[in-house]
Amino acid sequence: MDEELERDERVFLLGEEVAQYDGAYKISRGLWKKYGDKRIIDTPITEMGFAGIAVGAAMAGLRPICEFMTFNFSMQAIDQVINSAAKTYYMSAGFQSVPIVFRGPNGASAGVAAQHSQCFAAWYGHCPGLKVVSPWSAEDAKGLLKSAIRDDNPVVFLENELMYGVAFDMSEESQSKDFLIPFGKAKIERPGNHITVVSHSRMVTLCLDAAAVLAKEGIECEVINMRTIRPLDTETIETSIMKTNHLITVEGGWPQFGVGAEVLARIMEGPAFNFLDAPAVRVTGVDIPMPYAKILEDNSIPQIKDIIFSIKKTLNV
Amino acid sequence: MGSDSHFRLSADLPPLTSKRRHAPAFHTGAQTVSEGSRVVVSARSFADFTPQASFDIKRCDLHRLDEGPSVQTVLTREDGLRYYRTMQTMRRMELKADQLYKQKIIRGFCHLYDGQEACAVGIEAGINPMDHVITAYRAHGYTYTRGVPVKEIMAELTGRRGGVAKGKGGSMHMYAKNFYGGNGIVGAQVPLGAGVALACQYQGKNEVCVTLYGDGAANQGQIFESFNMAALWKLPCIFICENNKYGMGTSVERASASTDYYKRGDYIPGLRVDGMDVLGVREATRFAADFCRSGKGPILMELQTYRYHGHSMSDPGVSYRTREEIQEVRSKNDPISMLKDRMISSNMARVEEIKDIDAEIRKEIEEAAQFATSDPEPPLEDLCNHIFYNDAPLEVRGTNPWTKLKSMS
Numbered sequence: 153m154d155e156e157l158e159r160d161e162r163v164f165l166l167g168e169e170v171a172q173y174d175g176a177y178k179i180s181r182g183l184w185k186k187y188g189d190k191r192i193i194d195t196p197i198t199e200m201g202f203a204g205i206a207v208g209a210a211m212a213g214l215r216p217i218c219e220f221m222t223f224n225f226s227m228q229a230i231d232q233v234i235n236s237a238a239k240t241y242y243m244s245a246g247f248q249s250v251p252i253v254f255r256g257p258n259g260a261s262a263g264v265a266a267q268h269s270q271c272f273a274a275w276y277g278h279c280p281g282l283k284v285v286s287p288w289s290a291e292d293a294k295g296l297l298k299s300a301i302r303d304d305n306p307v308v309f310l311e312n313e314l315m316y317g318v319a320f321d322m323s324e325e326s327q328s329k330d331f332l333i334p335f336g337k338a339k340i341e342r343p344g345n346h347i348t349v350v351s352h353s354r355m356v357t358l359c360l361d362a363a364a365v366l367a368k369e370g371i372e373c374e375v376i377n378m379r380t381i382r383p384l385d386t387e388t389i390e391t392s393i394m395k396t397n398h399l400i401t402v403e404g405g406w407p408q409f410g411v412g413a414e415v416l417a418r419i420m421e422g423p424a425f426n427f428l429d430a431p432a433v434r435v436t437g438v439d440i441p442m443p444y445a446k447i448l449e450d451n452s453i454p455q456i457k458d459i460i461f462s463i464k465k466t467l468n469v
Numbered sequence: 470m471g472s473d474s475h476f477r478l479s480a481d482l483p484p485l486t487s488k489r490r491h492a493p494a495f496h497t498g499a500q501t502v503s504e505g506s507r508v509v510v511s512a513r514s515f516a517d518f519t520p521q522a523s524f525d526i527k528r529c530d531l532h533r534l535d536e537g538p539s540v541q542t543v544l545t546r547e548d549g550l551r552y553y554r555t556m557q558t559m560r561r562m563e564l565k566a567d568q569l570y571k572q573k574i575i576r577g578f579c580h581l582y583d584g585q586e587a588c589a590v591g592i593e594a595g596i597n598p599m600d601h602v603i604t605a606y607r608a609h610g611y612t613y614t615r616g617v618p619v620k621e622i623m624a625e626l627t628g629r630r631g632g633v634a635k636g637k638g639g640s641m642h643m644y645a646k647n648f649y650g651g652n653g654i655v656g657a658q659v660p661l662g663a664g665v666a667l668a669c670q671y672q673g674k675n676e677v678c679v680t681l682y683g684d685g686a687a688n689q690g691q692i693f694e695s696f697n698m699a700a701l702w703k704l705p706c707i708f709i710c711e712n713n714k715y716g717m718g719t720s721v722e723r724a725s726a727s728t729d730y731y732k733r734g735d736y737i738p739g740l741r742v743d744g745m746d747v748l749g750v751r752e753a754t755r756f757a758a759d760f761c762r763s764g765k766g767p768i769l770m771e772l773q774t775y776r777y778h779g780h781s782m783s784d785p786g787v788s789y790r791t792r793e794e795i796q797e798v799r800s801k802n803d804p805i806s807m808l809k810d811r812m813i814s815s816n817m818a819r820v821e822e823i824k825d826i827d828a829e830i831r832k833e834i835e836e837a838a839q840f841a842t843s844d845p846e847p848p849l850e851d852l853c854n855h856i857f858y859n860d861a862p863l864e865v866r867g868t869n870p871w872t873k874l875k876s877m878s
Contacts, residue, residue: 200660200691201694201697202660202698204695207661208603208662208664208668209667209668211649211661211668214668214672232660242637243634244642244644245634245638245854245855246855247644247645248644305859
C-alpha cells in the first residue's frame with residue numbers, strides 16, 4: 153500500500169483505526185505518519201456510510217482503498233459494494249467507472265466466534281462487476297494488492313488474519329515496486345501427478361502440509377492456489393485434472409453454494425469431466441455457525457487429516 | 470456572450486447558470502462581459518420588455534444559521550425565459566413518459582417529476598456546471614438539467630440504443646458529466662454524494678456536491694452516517710431533502726417522528742425552502758454553495774415540493790391523498806405557472822411569446838418521443854459489454870455451458 157500511495161496521489165486509505173492506531177491488525181502501520189490525514193483517514197464505525205463515501209470518491213476521480221476491519225462488517229455495507237460499485241459501469245453503459253479496492257481479513261480466525269468468522273468468498277464471487285481476490289502467500293498479497301489498487305474496477309480483496317503473521321520467502325522479482333500479479337491466474341504451488349487439490353487463502357497451507365504427509369506414502373498431490381475467486385481460472389484446474397484424473401477442492405467457507413461448488417460445477421460442464429476417474433469432492437468448513445470453544449472451533453474447519461482423508465477416499469486408497 | 474455553455478437544450482441559448490449576484494473573484498471578468506451583452510440584446514430585439522425585475526421570495530426557516538438567503542432576488546428576462554423553458558420541457562417530457570408508459574412502450578419503473586421542476590432548475594441555477602449532483606430514482610429532471618438531451622433520456626426510458634445509457638440502465642440509471650445518477654436504492658446515493666464531496670475537497674478544486682434525497686429516504690441510517698462524516702471532515706456537500714410529503718404511499722407524518730427535515734442534520738446548519746418557487750430555490754442554493762465553498766462544511770436544505778403523479782407509474786397516487794389536494798397545488802402553487810405569471814406581470818414576457826415557447830417545446834418532445842419509439846433496441850452483441858473498464862475482452866458464461874459470450878470494456 154505504501155508503494156501505491158507513493159506512486160499515485162489519488163490513492164488513499166480509509167477505514168476504522170487505519171490511521172492513528174496503525175491499523176487494527178497493523179497492516180497500515182506507519183502510513184498515517186508518512187502520509188497524514190488527507191490520505192489515511194480514520195472513519196467512525198459506520199460501514200455503510202464510509203463504504204458509500206469511498207465509492208462516491210472513486211466515481212469522482214480518486215482511487216480509494218476501503219478497509220473493512222473484517223469482512224463480517226462488510227455486510228452492513230454490502231449494498232454499496234454490489235449496487236453502487238459493482239453494477240455501475242454496466243448500468244451506465246461504460247460511462248461511470250469505479251476504481252475502488254475493498255480489503256480486509258476474511259474467514260475464520262481464532263476464538264472470535266460466529267459473528268466474526270464468516271467467509272465471504274462465495275458471496276462476493278457470485279456477483280458480476282466485481283473482481284474477487286484471495287491471496288495466500290506474501291508474494292500473493294503484494295502482487296495481487298498492487299494489481300487491485302491499479303485496477304480501474306471494484307476489487308474485493310480477501311485477506312486472512314491468521315496469515316498476517318506468517319513469513320514467506322520472497323523472490324527477487326517480487327521485491328520490485330512494480331511487482332504485479334495478474335488476476336484470473338491460479339498458481340501451482342506444488343506439482344504432482346495423482347490428484348489435483350484446489351484451494352485458496354489459508355487452506356493452501358494445510359493442503360501443502362497434507363501433500364507433504366501423503367508424499368511419504370507415494371501419493372503426489374498437485375496443489376493449486378486459486379489466487380483469484382472471480383474471474384476463476386478454470387483452465388489451470390482443467391489442465392491439471394487432465395493429468396491427474398482426480399480433483400478435490402479445499403476451502404474454509406461453508407459448503408452450500410460455495411467456492412468448491414462452483415469449481416466442481418465448472419469441471420462437470422467442461423472438457424476435464426471426461427478425465428475424472430472419480431467424482432470430484434469438496435472439503436469445506438462444517439455447515440454451522442462458528443463455535444467458540446477451541447475443540448469445537450478446531451473441528452469446524454478442515455484439518456490436515458480431513459484433507460488427507462478426502463484425498464485417499466477420492467483415490468480409493 | 471456568456472461563459473461555458475454546458476446546457477445542451479439549444480445550441481444558441483446562453484448558459485443556464487446566472488452568475489451575476491454572487492461573484493467569486495474568478496468570475497468577475499466574464500460576468501461583466503455577459504452582463505453588458507445581455508442588456509444590449511434585450512434592448513435591441515425587444516425594446517419594450519423589462520430586462521430584469523426584482524422579486525420577493527419567502528424567508529427560509531433556519532436551523533443553526535444566523536442569516537439565510539436574501540428575501541429578494543433579481544431575475545433577468547433572459548434567465549426567466551430559460552428557467553421557464555427548462556421547466557416546461559421537463560414537464561412535457563414527464564407527461565410524454567406517462568403516455569408512453571400507458572402504451573407499454575416504457576416498462577418497469579418510471580418515477581415522474583412533474584410538479585417538482587422548480588427544484589431541479591433552481592438548483593442548477595444556483596451552482597456551476599463543474600459542480601456535482603447526485604440524486605435518487607426520480608431523476609429524469611436532473612438528467613436534463615445536467616445536460617442530457619431529451620431524446621437521449623426518452624430513448625433510455627424506452628430501452629433503445631440511442632439512450633444515454635445505451636438502453637442498459639433505464640429510468641433510474643442515467644449518468645452524465647458531474648452527474649452520478651439516477652440511483653435505485655433508497656438513501657444509498659447520500660453516502661455516494663458525500664464521497665464525491667470528499668473528492669472535491671481532496672482535489673482542491675472549490676467544487677461542491679449537491680446530494681439529493683427524499684422525505685422517504687430521510688430516515689435512512691446511512692444518511693446520518695453521511696451527515697456525521699461530512700460534518701467531521703467539513704466536506705463541501707449540500708444535502709438536499711426534496712420533501713414532496715409522501716414516501717411512496719406513506720405521508721411524512723406517518724413515517725417520521727420529526728418532519729422538520731431541515732433540522733434533522735442536527736449539528737449541520739439547515740434551511741427550509743419553498744421548493745415550488747424556482748427563484749427561492751436558486752437563492753437558497755447559491756447561499757448553500759457559498760457556505761460550502763467557504764470551507765464551513767456541509768449544509769442541509771429542505772425543499773418543500775409536490776409531485777402530481779403517484780410515486781411511480783404503478784401508483785395512481787390517490788389512495789393516500791385526495792384529488793382535491795393535488796388540484797389545489799396545481800392551481801395555486803404550480804412552479805411553472807408561478808414563474809410565468811411573474812414574467813408576464815412584470816412585463817418581462819408576453820403571453821404570445823410564452824405560447825410560442827410552449828409550441829416549440831411540444832414539438833421538441835414529439836420529436837424526442839418519435840426517436841425514442843423508433844430507435845432500435847441495443848444489439849445483442851452489447852449484452853455482456855461494460856462489465857469492467859479498461860480491461861481485456863472477457864468471456865462471460867451464457868445461460869448454458871455451451872454459450873460463451875464476449876464482454877468488451
